[in-house]
Amino acid sequence: xxxxxxxxxxxxxxxxxxxxxxxxxxxxxxxxxxxxxxxxxxxxxxxxxxxxxxxxxxxxxxxxxxxxxxxxxxxxxxxxxxxxxxxxxxxxxxxxxxxxxxxxxxxxxxxxxxxxxxxxxxxxxxxxxxxxxxxxxxxxxxxxxxxxxxxxxxxxxxxxxxxxxxxxxxxxxxxxxxxxxxxxxxxxxxxxxxxxxxxxxxxxxxxxxxxxxxxxxxxxxxxxxxxxxxxxxxxxxxxxxxxxxxxxxxxxxxxxxxxxxxxxxxxxxxxxxxxxxxxxxxxxxxxxxx
Amino acid sequence: xxxxxxxxxxxxxxxxxxxxxxxxxxxxxxxxxxxxxxxxxxxxxxxxxxxxxxxxxxxxxxxxxxxxxxxxxxxxxxxxxxxxxxxxxxxxxxxxxxxxxxxxxxxxxxxxxxxxxxxxxxxxxxxxxxxxxxxxxxxxxxxxxxxxxxxxxxxxxxxxxxxxxxxxxxxxxxxxxxxxxxxxxxxxxxxxxxxxxxxxxxxxxxxxxxxxxxxxxxxxxxxxxxxxxxxxxxxxxxxxxxxxxxxxxxxxxxxxxxxxxxxxxxxxxxxxxxxxxxxxxxxxxxxxxx
Numbered sequence: 001x002x003x004x005x006x007x008x009x010x011x012x013x014x015x016x017x018x019x020x021x022x023x024x025x026x027x028x029x030x031x032x033x034x035x036x037x038x039x040x041x042x043x044x045x046x047x048x049x050x051x052x053x054x055x056x057x058x059x060x061x062x063x064x065x066x067x068x069x070x071x072x073x074x075x076x077x078x079x080x081x082x083x084x085x086x087x088x089x090x091x092x093x094x095x096x097x098x099x100x101x102x103x104x105x106x107x108x109x110x111x112x113x114x115x116x117x118x119x120x121x122x123x124x125x126x127x128x129x130x131x132x133x134x135x136x137x138x139x140x141x142x143x144x145x146x147x148x149x150x151x152x153x154x155x156x157x158x159x160x161x162x163x164x165x166x167x168x169x170x171x172x173x174x175x176x177x178x179x180x181x182x183x184x185x186x187x188x189x190x191x192x193x194x195x196x197x198x199x200x201x202x203x204x205x206x207x208x209x210x211x212x213x214x215x216x217x218x219x220x221x222x223x224x225x226x227x228x229x230x231x232x233x234x235x236x237x238x239x240x241x242x243x244x245x246x247x248x249x250x251x252x253x254x255x256x257x258x259x260x261x262x263x264x265x266x267x268x269x270x271x272x273x274x275x276x277x278x279x280x281x282x283x284x285x286x287x288x289x290x
Numbered sequence: 291x292x293x294x295x296x297x298x299x300x301x302x303x304x305x306x307x308x309x310x311x312x313x314x315x316x317x318x319x320x321x322x323x324x325x326x327x328x329x330x331x332x333x334x335x336x337x338x339x340x341x342x343x344x345x346x347x348x349x350x351x352x353x354x355x356x357x358x359x360x361x362x363x364x365x366x367x368x369x370x371x372x373x374x375x376x377x378x379x380x381x382x383x384x385x386x387x388x389x390x391x392x393x394x395x396x397x398x399x400x401x402x403x404x405x406x407x408x409x410x411x412x413x414x415x416x417x418x419x420x421x422x423x424x425x426x427x428x429x430x431x432x433x434x435x436x437x438x439x440x441x442x443x444x445x446x447x448x449x450x451x452x453x454x455x456x457x458x459x460x461x462x463x464x465x466x467x468x469x470x471x472x473x474x475x476x477x478x479x480x481x482x483x484x485x486x487x488x489x490x491x492x493x494x495x496x497x498x499x500x501x502x503x504x505x506x507x508x509x510x511x512x513x514x515x516x517x518x519x520x521x522x523x524x525x526x527x528x529x530x531x532x533x534x535x536x537x538x539x540x541x542x543x544x545x546x547x548x549x550x551x552x553x554x555x556x557x558x559x560x561x562x563x564x565x566x567x568x569x570x571x572x573x574x575x576x577x578x579x580x
Contacts, residue, residue: 012520012553013561066357066560072568230302263302270356271303278362 003134008034014075015041018065023134027126028088029119035131036065036083039141040075049146049288050080050135051281052127052171056153057188058105061085064152069274073281079288080142081281082135084127086154091120101188102195108183109158110208112196121196124207128162128170148284150175152273153233156225157183160210160244164217172287173222175280177273178231181244182211188238211240214258215247223248223258224283226276228266293424298324304365305331308355313424317416318378319409325421326355326373329431330365339436339578340370340425341571342417342461346443347478348395351375354442359564363571369578370432371571372425374417376444381410391478392485398473399448400498402486411486414497418452418460438574440465442563443523446515447473450500450534454507462577463512465570467563468521471534472501478528501530504548505537513538513548514573516566518556 008020018038025033042048051074053064064070064083074081087107093116096103112121135142149171151159156179163174183189184204193204205212214221227234227241234241241260248258266272298310308328315323332338341364343354354360354373364371377397383406386393402411425432439461441449446469453464473479474494483494495502504511517524517531524531531550538548556562 011557011559011561012518012555012565014565018561069359069362071561071564072359228302265302267301269301271301271308271361274361275302275304 003130003137005134005138013038014071016043016071016075018071020061025126025130027122027130029091029122031088031090031120033088033126034061034085036061037140038065038071038074038081040078040080042078043080043141047141047143048078048080049148050082050142050144051284051288052131052147052149052159053081053083054109054127054149054151054155054158055083055086056151056155057086058100059086059155060105063270067270067274068152069277070281073278077281077285079281079285082131084131087123088120093117093120102191106154106192108154108189108192108196108208109161110192110196113198113203114196117196123158124162127158128166132170146288147171148173148288150177150280150284151179152177152270153268154180154188156180157189157210160223161208161213163223164210164213164221165207168217168219168221173224173284175224175283176226177276177280178227178234178239178268179210179225179241180239181225182209182240184209184212185243186238186240211244211247214244214253215251217251221253221257222287224280225260226263226280227261228263228268228272230265231268231272233268293420293427295424295428303328304361306333306361306365308361310351315416315420317412317420319381319412321378321380321410323378323416324351324375326351327430328355328361328364328371330368330370332368333370333431337431337433338368338370339438340372340432340434341574341578342421342437342439342449343371343373344399344417344439344441344445344448345373345376346441346445347376348390349376349445350395353560357560357564359567360571363568367571367575367579369571369575372421374421377413378410383407383410392481396444396482398444398479398482398486398498399451400482400486403488403493404486407486413448414452417448418456422460436578437461438463438578440467440570440574441469442467443558444470444478446470447479447500450513451498451503453513454500454503454511455497458507458509458511463514463574465514465573466516467566467570468517468524468529468558469500469515469531469534470529471515472499472530474499474502475533476528476530501534501537504534504543505541507541511543511547512577514570515550516553516570517551518553518558518562520555521558521562523558
């Protein structure tokens with residue numbers, strides 16, 4: 001049955017468990033989808049809040065779980081972390097495995113409208129609606145009324161866009177490590193939008209560009225962003241966090257609502273992510289436990 | 291020049307830096323060897339102690355650095371961590387890439403005496419003598435008089451054997467996550483010894499079996515071991531930590547000198563390692579800062 005969770009593995013960690021699940025995803029055209037879920041010890045006695053973690057280009061549901069240093073801090077806070085995949089797997093579309101920045105491992109957290117991809121590449125729907133629904137019907141000890149979202153690089157783009165698209169109501173807070181913050185003005189984003197979307201940048205401006213979205217946003221938000229000055233992709237103009245910050249300030253959001261921090265000397269790797277992981281979990285915990 | 295360090299990359303992490311080095315290894319027959327070194331912030335002003343981390347089968351110098359959760363705890367303690375590789379790379383010996391538990395990625399931290407492997411497979415010498423020497427001549431801010439050693443699985447075997455072989459003087463303390471503790475009585479060890487060593491188990495008993503070594507040891511020791519009851523390799527009889535514990539007690543070592551902890555429900559993965567990483571770093575810090 002679609003949405004029925006199959007447990008693939010379970011590893012005890014930090015007093016809780018890291019469990020890998022698989023299910024038939026309607027959003028992804030019936031393909032198998034996987035995610036990792038860290039449940040802290042307190043999930044044995046009550047429903048716990050959850051933070052969704054969205055990984056970057058080339059990653060799977062494993063990278064953040066293994067390298068992100070999130071489990072210890074989440075265990076301390078008594079919060080679950082759900083690690084999603086970055087694209088459909090095995091769609092069999094011609095050319096989808098040819099590039100590392102497009103196709104498999106690079107779904108860009110959007111719903112494709114180009115017919116070539118539209119049947120399978122619906123990562124936005126998968127993450128924003130399908131997984132929360134699956135959690136709700138699964139009987140897992142997750143309180144889907146208390147969710148936040150964060151991500152790394154392409155996953156930071158996904159987290160910010162999904163948060164803002166949901167009018168910051170479905171998710172209580174968003175944060176990002178080195179996010180692709182203004183993809184309509186960056187090579188990775190332009191390539192992805194041209195490939196996945198029928199009208200390319202026009203659709204992207206409406207739905208898939210965090211800088212565009214924040215400039216039109218008016219509801220209160222809770223956003224934290226970190227990026228490193230030694231990040232090769234930042235230096236190459238793929239991330240553009242300053243554009244997001246400028247747009248947020250122009251839209252009237254102050255430091256209390258949108259905080260963008262430059263981290264001196266840090267690069268794009270999970271060594272950077274893991275350094276600030278505890279800080280981000282703590283940021284979300286404030287809103288999830290409020 | 292042999293032993294000259296070439297910096298391949300550097301990532302800021304937890305206030306310090308994770309640096310990958312390469313050098314021509316005399317011990318490994320002139321092949322390139324790599325290691326990762328985490329230097330905490332205080333290494334900028336003074337020489338710091340170091341813990342060597344030895345990884346398990348199939349791993350490289352990256353696994354422990356990326357997944358072990360050691361950097362944060364090491365930063366807090368002001369201690370360096372050095373992550374070694376698990377075998378020579380590119381020796382070109384017939385069949386060395388055929389199995390995951392022998393050859394490439396599976397050097398077993400011994401000095402091969404079988405002529406087929408002896409020119410390159412000298413991981414014991416590489417780690418016990420060559421890397422400390424390279425550190426000393428490199429000018430890196432490491433105090434080679436204050437070293438400890440730990441490892442995971444095959445790396446736990448390596449850490450315990452090198453520690454005991456050095457009469458627990460070169461290294462101040464040893465610890466291990468799910469170590470192969472009595473390899474002469476386990477399939478992985480028996481296969482490795484039969485392949486790498488001219489006289490197989492005879493040489494292994496002398497030098498490469500932690501249970502044999504502790505049974506003949508009389509100097510004071512500081513050893514901590516954790517293993518999980520849900521570990522598939524423990525259950526398959528590859529690890530045999532009880533044999534090590536029995537031998538240690540028979541040799542007169544009490545709980546204060548040799549502590550072996552059964553961790554309920556934990557498996558063999560880095561989720562297990564990362565859970566107890568801080569505890570192990572703290573254990574070594576006591577002796578490194580004494």
